[in-house]
Amino acid sequence: MNIVVTAIVIVLIGATEIKGDDQTTELVYSLLTKVRDIESKLRDDERIRIRRKTSTVPPEMSTKTPKTATYIRWGNSTCGYGAITLYSGYAAGGYFSHKGSPANLLCMPPNPQYYSPSSSGGSYIYGAEYQIGGVNNHADERNIPCASCQAVGRNAMIMIPSHYECPSGWHMEYNGYIMTKPHSTEGSSMYHCVDRGLEQIPGSAGNEEGHRLYTTLAVCGYYFPCSSTELTCVVCTM
Missing domain, CATH: 1.10.287 (Helix Hairpins)
Known part of the structure; x- marks a missing residue:
């Protein structure tokens, strides 16, 4: 000194x-x-x-652990700028009309690992596909990719429904549409924020049913303000 x-x-x-x-x-x-x-x-x-x-x-x-936040990016096989893609995979869930279908959607890696062979399972999982029309009908009945993402340097994550912009001071990971199973089918389902680009898995043009995701409208009289167009969403980190 x-x-x-x-x-x-x-x-x-x-x-x-x-x-x-x-x-x-x-x-x-x-x-x-x-x-x-x-x-x-x-x-x-x-x-x-x-x-x-x-x-x-x-x-x-x-050594102090670095801040990090993780999330699933539905409808896209890669993560946004500033985030690490831990793995790319396929959206999968219960069959759309099964009464006992789980509510959540999973992002399945493309190379599953198994223990000893067995066929005694009582539950089943199916690939998820878009059920969508209008300006986004190019994605209709195509299967849905996903990505597991790690946002380094950020330790909080929030999904905001009916908004496509993040609050001040927050970083936008991606935005898109609120999607879930149709109201007319058996079983429960969670709301998911699906990337606006609606990326599709190549070669998945056939209508294979499985787990189906539809866009969501807000019903007038039950939610204010109601909507006549698909509800948006955004995933933000800080």
Whole structure:
């Protein structure tokens, strides 16, 4: 530290000889601020060094865990800017008309791992497909891709229905449509935010039924404001 202070003093003496009073004052203030920053950083480093030297906790466990948030991006096989794609897969769930179908949708990896062979299962899982018309009918009856995403540096995630923009200070991962099973079928289902691009799995043009996702309308008289167009959604992280 003495070497740093000596160097600063030498610079200040030289500056005083070649600059006016106002310029010298600004330079002194700037350099002294930098000196204080350096001193503070060195003190912090010394405290950390002493803490690690005297602590019984291994150094690798004392490192602060980086912030991270995870989410599933439905309707797209890759994650957005700033997020890591942990794996790309296929949306899958219970058959649309089965009474005992689970409510949730799963993002299945393309290379499943199995234990010893068995055929005694009492529940079944099916690929999910879009059931959609209008301007998005290009995706109708096509199977749905998905991606498991990790947003590094962010530790909170929220899905906002009926909005396609994030609140101030939040980062938008993707936006799209609220989709779920049709109201006329058996079994329950969760609402999912499906990417606006409605990406499809190549070669899945056939109507195979399975788990079906429809866009969602808000019914007038039960929700205000109601809608005559598909409800939007957005996934945000912070």
